[in-house]
Structures are given as C-alpha cells and as structure tokens.
Amino acid sequence: MQDVEAPVREDEPPPRRAQLGADAQQLPPFENHPAHRLVNSKWLIVNRQNFAPAIYHLLFTIYYLPMHRLPEEIVPDNDQTRARAEHLARIQELVGNAYPNKFARTALTETAEGEDTITSVVSAFRKYEPEVKEGEKPAPEQLETANAELGELRVRVSGRLATPPRVMGKAAFVHLSDGRERLQIYVRRQEAVAVSNDSLRPVEEAESGWKLFQLLDHGDFVGVEGKLFVTKTGELSVHVETIQFLSKALLPMPDKLHGISDPEIRQRQRYADLIASSLKVKTDEEPGDSQTELSTREVFERRSKLVTAMRRHLDEHGYVEVETPMLSAIASGAAARPFVTHHNALDIDLYLRIAPELYLKRLLVGGFERVYELNRNFRNEGISTRHNPEFTMLEFYTAYKDVNWMMDFCEEMLRTTVKQITNGTTVNFGGNDLEFGRNFERLSMKEAITKYWSYELRETVGISFDARRLDYPDEVRFLADWLGDWSYLDQYTILPGYDPGNDKSGVNIKLTELAAQFRERAESFNPSNEPLPDSGGDEIAKRIAYIFEMVAEDKLTQPTFITDFPKSISPLSKASPDDPTIAERFELYIMGMEVANGFSELNDPAEQLERFEEQARQREGGDEEAMQTDLDYVRALSYGMPPAAGIGIGIDRMTMLLTNRRSIRDVILFPHMRPRAAQLEDPDEQTDTP
RNA sequence: AGGCCGGUAGCCAAGCGGCUCAAGGCAUCCGCCUUUUAAGCGGGGGAACGUCGGUUCGAAUCCGACCCGGCCUACCA
Numbered sequence: 001m002q003d004v005e006a007p008v009r010e011d012e013p014p015p016r017r018a019q020l021g022a023d024a025q026q027l028p029p030f031e032n033h034p035a036h037r038l039v040n041s042k043w044l045i046v047n048r049q050n051f052a053p054a055i056y057h058l059l060f061t062i063y064y065l066p067m068h069r070l071p072e073e074i075v076p077d078n079d080q081t082r083a084r085a086e087h088l089a090r091i092q093e094l095v096g097n098a099y100p101n102k103f104a105r106t107a108l109t110e111t112a113e114g115e116d117t118i119t120s121v122v123s124a125f126r127k128y129e130p131e132v133k134e135g136e137k138p139a140p141e142q143l144e145t146a147n148a149e150l151g152e153l154r155v156r157v158s159g160r161l162a163t164p165p166r167v168m169g170k171a172a173f174v175h176l177s178d179g180r181e182r183l184q185i186y187v188r189r190q191e192a193v194a195v196s197n198d199s200l201r202p203v204e205e206a207e208s209g210w211k212l213f214q215l216l217d218h219g220d221f222v223g224v225e226g227k228l229f230v231t232k233t234g235e236l237s238v239h240v241e242t243i244q245f246l247s248k249a250l251l252p253m254p255d256k257l258h259g260i261s262d263p264e265i266r267q268r269q270r271y272a273d274l275i276a277s278s279l280k281v282k283t284d285e286e287p288g289d290s291q292t293e294l295s296t297r298e299v300f301e302r303r304s305k306l307v308t309a310m311r312r313h314l315d316e317h318g319y320v321e322v323e324t325p326m327l328s329a330i331a332s333g334a335a336a337r338p339f340v341t342h343h344n345a346l347d348i349d350l351y352l353r354i355a356p357e358l359y360l361k362r363l364l365v366g367g368f369e370r371v372y373e374l375n376r377n378f379r380n381e382g383i384s385t386r387h388n389p390e391f392t393m394l395e396f397y398t399a400y401k402d403v404n405w406m407m408d409f410c411e412e413m414l415r416t417t418v419k420q421i422t423n424g425t426t427v428n429f430g431g432n433d434l435e436f437g438r439n440f441e442r443l444s445m446k447e448a449i450t451k452y453w454s455y456e457l458r459e460t461v462g463i464s465f466d467a468r469r470l471d472y473p474d475e476v477r478f479l480a481d482w483l484g485d486w487s488y489l490d491q492y493t494i495l496p497g498y499d500p501g502n503d504k505s506g507v508n509i510k511l512t513e514l515a516a517q518f519r520e521r522a523e524s525f526n527p528s529n530e531p532l533p534d535s536g537g538d539e540i541a542k543r544i545a546y547i548f549e550m551v552a553e554d555k556l557t558q559p560t561f562i563t564d565f566p567k568s569i570s571p572l573s574k575a576s577p578d579d580p581t582i583a584e585r586f587e588l589y590i591m592g593m594e595v596a597n598g599f600s601e602l603n604d605p606a607e608q609l610e611r612f613e614e615q616a617r618q619r620e621g622g623d624e625e626a627m628q629t630d631l632d633y634v635r636a637l638s639y640g641m642p643p644a645a646g647i648g649i650g651i652d653r654m655t656m657l658l659t660n661r662r663s664i665r666d667v668i669l670f671p672h673m674r675p676r677a678a679q680l681e682d683p684d685e686q687t688d689t690p
Numbered sequence: 691a692g693g694c695c696g697g698u699a700g701c702c703a704a705g706c707g708g709c710u711c712a713a714g715g716c717a718u719c720c721g722c723c724u725u726u727u728a729a730g731c732g733g734g735g736g737a738a739c740g741u742c743g744g745u746u747c748g749a750a751u752c753c754g755a756c757c758c759g760g761c762c763u764a765c766c767a
Contacts (some may be wrong), residue, residue, distance in 0.1 A: 022757095065697070076700080078700065078718090078736070079700090079718055079719070079736055080700055080717070080736090081700080081718095082717095082718095083718060103761070163727080163728095164716095164717070164718090166725050166726055166727070166729055166730095167720070167723085167727065168722095168729080168730090169723085169724060170722040170723080171723095171724040171725070171726085172724090172726085173726045173727065173729085174723075175727080184726085184727075186725070186726085188724065189724075190724085218717075219720090229723050229725095231726075231727090232725045232726085233725070233726070233727070235725090235726090235727075237725085250709080251700080252700040252717065253717085253719080254701060255700085255701040255702055255715095255717070260759095262697090262759080262760095263759070263760065264758075264759050264760085265698095276701095281694090329759075334767075335767055336766075336767090337766095337767090379766075381765070381766050382691090382764085382765050382766060384765085384766080385760095385761080385762095386766085387712050387765090387766060498759050545767080565767075566767095568765075578720085585767095587767080594766095594767080615766070618703055625767090626765085629722085649723065658750040660702095663760095663761095673758095673759085674757095674758075674759090
C-alpha cells in the first residue's frame with residue numbers, strides 16, 4: 001500500500017516557525033500528515049530503547065516537520081533525513097536563524113580571498129606539526145615546543161563538517177573542510193560557547209557550544225573561533241572557544257571511505273561527487289595508483305588552469321579574444337548535424353553553432369591579424385566517452401602564416417601549457433608516458449598507414465606491407481574493402497565467449513580466408529610492371545583516409561601530427577601546391593584521440609564557393625553532415641582575406657589527457673544525460689508500452 | 691542504432707532457485723568514554739532486492755518486456 005505523500009504548497013512559502021496550534025488549520029488532513037506515517041510505522045513498537053524517542057519524534061513530526069517540508073524525491077523520508085530535520089529544528093531553538101548571511105574570518109595568512117581559509121591555515125601552520133616516524137606518537141617535549149611556537153594564535157575559520165563528529169564523553173573532534181583541505185577542531189564540553197545567529201552574541205545557556213555541537217551532522221557548515229594547537233598525535237587543530245552554525249546538510253553525506261562509485265550519481269549530481277571527493281578519507285592501504293590519482297575537485301581545477309594557460313599564451317603572442325554568435329541562421333564551418341531552436345520575435349529557426357570558424361575568418365577579413373575564441377560548440381550527434389553534445393573548443397587564426405607554422409606554434413603552445421600545469425613535460429595517461437617535451441612526430445596519412453599497418457600485418461597476415469601500393473587506385477580500393485571485411489569479422493573475436501578453438505560461428509575460417517586473399521593480392525603486386533597512375537581523385541583520397549582511421553588512428557599514442565588530408569573532406573582548407581587532391585591540413589593525435597585540427601585557410605572566394613557547391617551536392621545526395629553554404633562568408637572573402645593559418649583545439653580532450661580520465665564526462669562538470677523518467681516535464685512523453 | 695555487463699537500506703556491498711536469503715561494513719538512533727583521527731565499547735531501528743508481467747507450492751535468485759547507467763562497436767573531418 002502506497003503511503004500518502006504530504007502535499008507541498010507551491011504558491012506560498014512554508015511558515016518560518018510553526019506555532020503550537022496557530023497553524024493547525026493549515027496542516028494537511030491527518031491521513032496525509034507525516035505523523036500518520038509514524039503511527040503506522042515501527043516507531044511505535046514500544047520497548048525500553050525507543051519509547052521515549054518515539055514520543056519525541058511524534059511530537060516533533062507534528063509541530064516541526066511542516067516548516068521544512070521538501071518533496072520526497074528531493075529529500076527522501078528516512079531515519080537519517082528525519083534526524084537531520086529534527087536537529088535543524090533544535091538548532092533553530094538554540095541559535096535562532098539557521099541560515100545566517102555571513103561569517104567573518106581572520107586574516108592571519110596571505111590569501112587571495114583576503115581571509116583565512118582552511119587551506120591557507122593548514123599550509124601556513126602545518127610546519128608546526130612535529131615530525132614523527134610512521135605509527136609513532138610525538139614525544140611530549142616535541143608537542144610542548146610546537147604549542148609554544150604556535151603560541152596564542154587565535155583563528156576564525158569556517159567549513160563543512162568533513163567527518164561525523166567523534167564524541168568522547170566530554171570532548172570531541174571533528175574535521176572541517178573547505179573543499180580542498182581539512183582542519184581538525186577540538187571541542188570541550190565545558191568550554192565551547194555557541195553564538196546566536198540572531199544577536200551574534202553568545203547563547204546564554206550552560207554548555208551552549210556543546211549542545212550545538214551535539215546537534216551537528218556530517219556535512220553541516222559551521223564557523224569556529226579558537227586557538228591553534230597541536231594534539232597528542234601531532235595534528236594541527238583549533239581549540240574551539242566559540243562556534244557558530246552556518247548551514248544545514250539535510251541530506252546524508254556520501255560514505256567517508258568509498259565516496260560515490262556510481263558514475264550515474266557522480267555525473268548527474270556533480271555537487272555530491274565534489275563533496276565526496278573532498279570528504280573521502282585517504283587510507284594508506286589503497287594501491288599506489290590511487291595516491292597519485294586526481295580527485296574530482298582537482299580535475300576541474302586543472303581544467304581551469306589549462307584554459308588560463310592557453311589564454312595567457314595567446315594573449316602574450318598578440319591574439320585578441322573575441323566572442324562570435326552561438327545562435328546562427330546557418331550552421332556551418334564543420335561537418336556535423338546542428339541543434340535547431342526557434343526565435344519567437346523573429347519567428348525564424350536558428351541553429352546552435354557547430355563551429356566559430358567562419359565568423360573568426362570574417363574577422364581576419366575585417367583586419368584582425370590574430371584572433372581566438374574559447375567557447376562551446378554544439379553538435380547534435382552521438383554521445384560517447386569522447387563525445388559530448390556541447391564541447392569546448394579553442395579556435396585561433398593567424399594572418400600571413402601557413403599550416404607548417406601552425407604546427408610549430410601548436411606544439412610550442414602545448415609544451416608550454418603542459419609545463420605550467422604539471423611542472424613537467426611528461427604526462428602519464430593510463431600507464432603511457434606522453435612526451436610533450438620531444439618534437440612531435442609528423443607523418444602523412446600514407447606514412448602513418450605504412451608505419452602501423454606493417455605491424456598489423458606481421459601479427460595477422462604474416463607478411464610485410466609494400467607502401468607503394470597506396471599509390472595505385474586499384475590497390476587502395478582493394479585495401480579499403482578488405483579492411484572493412486576484416487574489421488567487421490574481427491570485432492567478433494573480442495566478444496566474451498569467443499573461443500578460437502571452437503569456431504562454431506565460422507569467424508575463424510573466414511578470417512583465415514581473408515588473410516590468404518590478402519597474401520595472394522600482395523604477392524601479385526608488382527609495381528615495376530605497372531605504370532604509375534594519377535592519384536585517382538577524391539574517391540581514392542577518401543579511401544586512404546578510411547584506411548588511416550582503421551589501421552593507424554588508435555595507435556597514435558604519442559603526440560603526432562598527421563598531414564595530407566583529402567581535399568574533398570576539407571572544404572575550408574587550401575589545397576597543397578604539390579597535389580590538388582590533398583589539403584594543406586593536419587590533425588594532432590594523442591592517445592588515439594583527435595585533439596587538434598588545423599590548416600592553411602582557403603581565401604579564394606571563387607574556389608570557396610565551388611567547394612560549398614560541392615558540399616551542397618553531397619548534401620542532396622543524402623549526406624546530412626555535408627557543410628552548409630554560407631554566402632555571406634563568400635562575400636566576406638571577396639573583400640580579401642590575408643593568407644592565414646587556423647586551428648581548433650579540443651579543450652575537453654586535452655583535459656582528459658592532463659587528468660588521466662578516459663571519459664569526456666569525467667572532465668565536464670555537468671555532462672548531458674538522459675533525464676530520469678520522473679524528471680520528464682511533459683507527462684505525455686512517458687508513452688506507455690503497448 | 692547493435693552487442694556485453696550492471697541496478698539489493700543514505701553509502702559500499704554479500705547472496706544468483708525452496709526451511710535462518712535479505713549477510714557484513716560505513717552512516718543513523720540510544721548508552722559509556724575530556725587529545726581522537728577509518729576512534730573505541732555495548733545496544734536498537736531502517737530494504738515493495740530498478741519497474742511491470744510470467745513460470746513455480748515457493749522468486750532478490752529462473753523467463754519476458756520496459757526504464758536507467760557503464761563499456762565496446764556503429765556514428766562523430
């Protein structure tokens with residue numbers, strides 16, 4: 001039987017403080033009232049232990065719960081939330097307003113904030129903690145010295161209770177956290193005084209501080225004032241004189257040892273993940289890897305540093321930061337499907353931008369020689385560990401430079417920023433040491449195929465690869481088709497349950513046949529007998545790109561520039577002077593991920609229009625991602641754009657590399673996820689299954 | 691979109707066909723403890739086992755559908 005939920009009035013706030021009897025007529029009908037649930041619950045099973053609490057809870061529920069009523073799906077009704085709500089009510093009786101507006105902290109330490117934080121106090125005074133060997137306690141003389149040096153330093157600090165209070169009869173310990181560091185406070189029953197949030201004076205009641213302390217829960221915010229000292233075990237602590245309540249945690253904190261392991265909760269409720277990462281108790285027993293692993297908090301701090309470092313680098317090299325439209329009538333500048341939205345006043349559909357590229361190059365036309373934009377792009381495509389529908393891209397453009405200059409600049413920029421962020425040029429990612437200090441390898445697509453497919457062939461087919469085959473269109477066609485078949489079959493061999501010895505599905509036999517087919521073809525290939533044909537045009541270029549993706553992409557672990565992209569898939573890029581089918585373009589790969597994409601910018605308006613028209617033809621042929629024609633951009637080019645190089649760098653992916661995270665969702669604070677069924681706004685959308 | 695895996699109290703989880711199967715730990719509540727730190731000791735309470743349906747005398751456990759998530763593939767310059 002479903003319990004009746006207490007209704008929530010939405011149009012007016014709940015009474016600030018329920019008076020006995022005064023709000024009686026405002027209370028819901030009894031069968032809807034939480035007290036009714038108590039009567040039917042096990043709270044009233046009477047025994048010595050819980051009889052008194054049961055009566056108390058009944059009274060409490062009737063008179064106090066209505067004033068802090070939150071919907072069940074936000075604050076579920078269970079023993080822990082009930083205890084917290086009850087503590088809140090009693091705190092209000094003791095100190096008045098439970099949500100004061102401010103708390104003044106001391107300024108003993110140098111901080112950007114201008115006042116002491118937990119982090120600043122810990123880093124400034126931790127040096128007084130006596131040095132002790134593992135598992136030993138400091139000697140009394142050491143403690144005396146330390147405490148003499150700390151002297152009479154009185155601090156006022158604030159933070160969240162990072163642990164449940166450890167009460168020992170007439171004294172207690174608890175740690176406060178500012179999200180980064182934690183600082184222990186020590187509260188004595190006879191000494192601590194609570195501060196009223198209404199009068200800001202001490203609460204005139206015996207042992208008021210102790211009473212308040214006993215009502216605190218893991219996760220509450222408090223401010224304390226007291227002297228710094230070092231405990232018997234050598235830990236820097238605050239000996240609390242006054243304690244002020246600052247805010248209540250009505251929901252229980254994540255487990256102090258395990259944190260939150262469910263990625264769904266971590267990503268949907270990032271706030272809870274951040275709390276967990278700051279409250280998690282660090283144990284010595286965990287494997288060495290986790291010692292160096294960044295916390296969630298640190299991941300996002302590092303992301304912020306990366307963005308700052310990149311901005312600084314560009315600012316120092318004469319670039320101007322600009323902001324171009326995110327809403328646009330034409331979604332162009334990249335090959336991707338856009339999001340559509342609607343402008344009511346103009347009554348037109350607009351697109352969320354898929355790239356700022358065409359706007360930034362308009363600015364080159366307008367006279368900016370160096371511009372950049374660091375912001376979000378939106379692509380209406382799949383979600384994966386490397387793709388989020390909105391992602392952050394740094395794009396910048398440099399007049400009078402070409403693709404080769406841009407590769408150099410990009411390499412130097414990454415080297416500089418990585419050094420600033422990690423204090424080194426080597427980044428460990430999943431056990432691989434990524435070297436940003438060395439010169440990045442530069443390979444054409446064909447070179448990359450040759451380099452990495454040779455290895456593949458030794459493993460699977462048993463013969464080496466003749467690079468010259470990539471110059472013959474028939475060979476390229478064969479190789480691309482063969483690879484398609486091979487990879488289609490090969491995916492079955494990685495499925496669980498695949499047993500090469502028991503080949504029921506016939507996958508093994510087919511793979512063996514394919515290998516034989518490949519050998520035969522390779523052996524009959526004799527370039528000396530054949531004239532060198534022309535490069536075969538766009539079709540062949542695209543097939544080479546396909547072969548590259550199949551055999552080389554995921555093997556590009558170290559930072560590697562891949563050059564010589566087919567022109568047909570690069571409609572905004574200048575063609576190579578040596579080969580009209582090849583674009584002067586590169587992509588930077590790290591850990592098999594495309595991290596950057598740059599080229600010599602096409603600035604001939606007539607050719608640009610031709611390229612757009614070719615894209616339009618592909619669009620009509622069913623390619624939804626073919627680029628949209630932007631005639632105003634062609635007009636801009638007609639005013640004349642200087643020769644220029646441009647690049648886009650994926651900030652999310654760079655952050656992944658610098659924080660050792662395999663999923664893009666781990667470096668985006670609030671990644672997009674399917675709304676929970678209960679959160680769907682339109683109930684009609686929850687269509688029933690037939 | 692396809693394949694595989696998962697969903698058990700606030701958190702971490704054991705159990706994977708019948709009678710002690712709804713363990714255990716953290717948290718919460720009560721009692722004791724004036725320098726603890728994964729505090730300790732003693733005691734209490736808390737669970738429609740993702741949802742709906744089926745098989746069965748009997749389902750957390752087996753079957754089906756659905757919801758949500760993760761990983762892989764596809765898609766993604």
